[in-house]
Amino acid sequence: MTHDLLVIGAGAGGLSVARAGVRAGLATALVTDGPIGGDCTFTGCVPSKTLLAAAAAGAAAKDALARVRATVARVAATETPAVLRAEGVEVVTGRARFVGPRAVVVDGDGVLLALTAPRIVLATGAEPVMPDLPGLADVDPLTTDTVFDLDDVPGSLAVLGAGPAGCELAQAFARLGTAVTLVDPAERVLPGLDADAGAVVADALRRDGVDLRLGAVSRHVEKVPGGRVRVVCDDSTLEADRLLLVTGRRPATTGLGLDRAGVEVGADGADGAVRVDRHLATTAPGVFAVGDVTALCPHTHAADEMGRIAVRNAARPAWRRRRFRPHLVPRVVFTDPEVATIGLPEDGAGPGAWVAQIPLSAVDRAVTAGRENGFVRLVAGPLPGTSRLTADGLRRVGGGRLLGATIVAERAGEMIAEVGLAMQLNALTGRLAQTVHAYPTWSLAVRQAAAALATGAGPGVTVRRAGR
Template identity: 40%
Template sequence: MTDRAQADVVVIGGGPTGVAAAASARAASGGSARVVLVDGGAHGPRPVAGRPVAALLREAAAAGLGWDAARTAARAALADAGTPGAAVLDGIRVVLGRASLAGRGTVEVERAGADAAGGPLRIATKRVVLATGSAPALPDVTGLVDTRYVTPDTLLDVTDLPPTVAVVGAGRRGVALAQALARFGVTVTLVDAEERVLPLLDADVSATIEAALRKDGVRLLLGSPVVKVAPTLDDGAWVGTEAGSDVAAELLVVATGRRPDLAGLDLPSAGVTVGKAGAVTVDDRLRTSEPTVLAAGPVAGRRPDLGMARLAGANAVARLRAARWTPEPLVLSVQTHPAVAVVGIGESAAGRTEGALVHELVGSSGLVRVVVSGGREPRVLGATVVTTGAADAAAVAALLIAGGLPAQRLTDLAEPGTALATLAAALARPGRRPGTAVRSAG
């Protein structure tokens, strides 16, 4: 028998985006809104994203842990990071299960986990917020469905790390995992169709990380797409590329990016349109083609953004006109050693920005690059950091970009040894036009 319930807002997705949207809806209504959070995960809502698996594994390898101990420690760290405090979900009903839209104003939940005994639940609601996040994007490669493989999401399910590993995908997840696995003493081959790793970043950043990968023993097989995959007799994988360079490995890791997770939502039943890129289409108030359904984060074709999630939750209970969403700069990090973090524009984009100047500090310890606008009071347009503590330094730059603050504020506020000081040291170097010769720090 199907249970029935009523809500003002149903948020589908129990990750950090969903939790932020649900909490925002509750707060924006002054605590009066009936908010239901539907979480399809096995462990309940996760208000804080866990650290990337690659970083956890690399640290475990540095501590001398074997694979079994490393994966156990990584799993424990991820579980601890996702445990919500009671205040985060205060006043919000949490339902465990898989949700789908059943026409306008109705959500059906096939309850699971601790709630499974209650059977199906049908919720009548005024608004729905989609916050289901992303899932691994698998390449359309012949033979993949017949071959054993793991993704970054399932790597920790591997009980025994074999001597040979092939990683397909040289984006930020692929390169970080390739390096981390190599530090356990196994032979890793990184394969990608692009000519360089991290192809969306500046070329010298790619070169720095390629050198670090080779130092750790990672074999790079770049510049030729994978055209076929087949299982081997030892339950491993044979990977064939267009250029004819083949790889045989006992473990295949597919790290070719992420896609919006729309599985099971039945969006057409509620009139919600999905764009060509596979993401839900939203307007500047985060409403989908069905105005009673909003969306935030990867499901809407954006990177995880808690500010976007909070606005979606607030707009779901707005009594008057909903607020417009203005994208804010987000830090893109790569969990390699050295670490990489980028926010705003880099060298190549600076070349297309009139009046932009590049300040940088290049040395044996890494690279710090700050792009600023022209004029009498330059403002920060972007930062690229390749060194220890990269994410912290880029986060400071993100705040300056979001606030439109003068670049000089970095120098005014910097304390020795801080992330601010790292960026300020780069700004103290003479500026150059994008694309001109790099000045070494000596």
């Protein structure tokens, strides 16, 4: 069976590819061996953000978990095979594997179907990483794939992993009445993000009752009387009713037969990640990859954007292809407060960069809401063709070009969008300062920081060289 476009994987990236393919007039087939919607719908964004919202609203634990299941069902109903077929996408159920260049066999319960296409897009996502921790098999650990199947919250919970998902779930369960201990070998929470942002989140977690065990290396786990779990670290132990592993994810490429198609893996040291160029093309002609399987940018909205770019590029010669630019993709941690980042951090901005930072205590909307823990930080750099900026030079060129931002605030995920737009347009920082913002709003903090970069000073704003 031949199609114009074949998509392997039906998560956020695969859905984006399939729908973009239909819009482009391509006969499109979508192959999936699991529920359409993938991790985001069933085990990631949708259930976790629903649980966070229910916990923040003070819902009872059982009601919160019931709300999670209802929300997942509602979203999943918009992504069924029937819905996609009505849109023009042919849905094929089964496990796909390459048998040659641009040739795939799909095993659907023992029935083999051969598919070929001049354009193939891999969108198989990622899967949880199980740490090499002795005793795991004996304690029935929860993962992000299983935690939302609970009918009620445990009395106590040990969470291994203080990255974004670990912090989000720790806070949600603590607010639902669970005694939560969060364990990580790193010395701070959110170790991959800004240290100041991590400090604010750590304080918020502690206020919600989360016991932080940072710098603690887990050595083994064991079941103890009463069915509880003991986690043994280098210099301490802890016990809990259940164990939740949030220790990362890796690209899902096992069993795809990528070598038969000439698709190489292992890009940038990522475990099993499909190698792609800046246009999302793999090492095999006609084969592209999007989403978590590339390990480029593990976010649903990134996979969605990559999907549209891949379809466009698959139909064009190399010189007309569009680049995927990870630095323009915002990243949001949905703790309370939220942490949103985009572009370069301060320590990666290079010589000549400047920083404007305003604490939320100097933002009237935060004061009125009683939510003053957090900040807005903008990083700006020299214009193309210049190497460094003096303070006077920064003012003369409207604050320079925006290179990145970090926002820690109740609505940080919403506030980061206008920074992303300014970066997309290569706008001067001063353009944000010239944009009238409603008063009092959270986003006014972005304007205040931008205005300080453009003028060299502002009420409550610190303007300084990057790295100082």
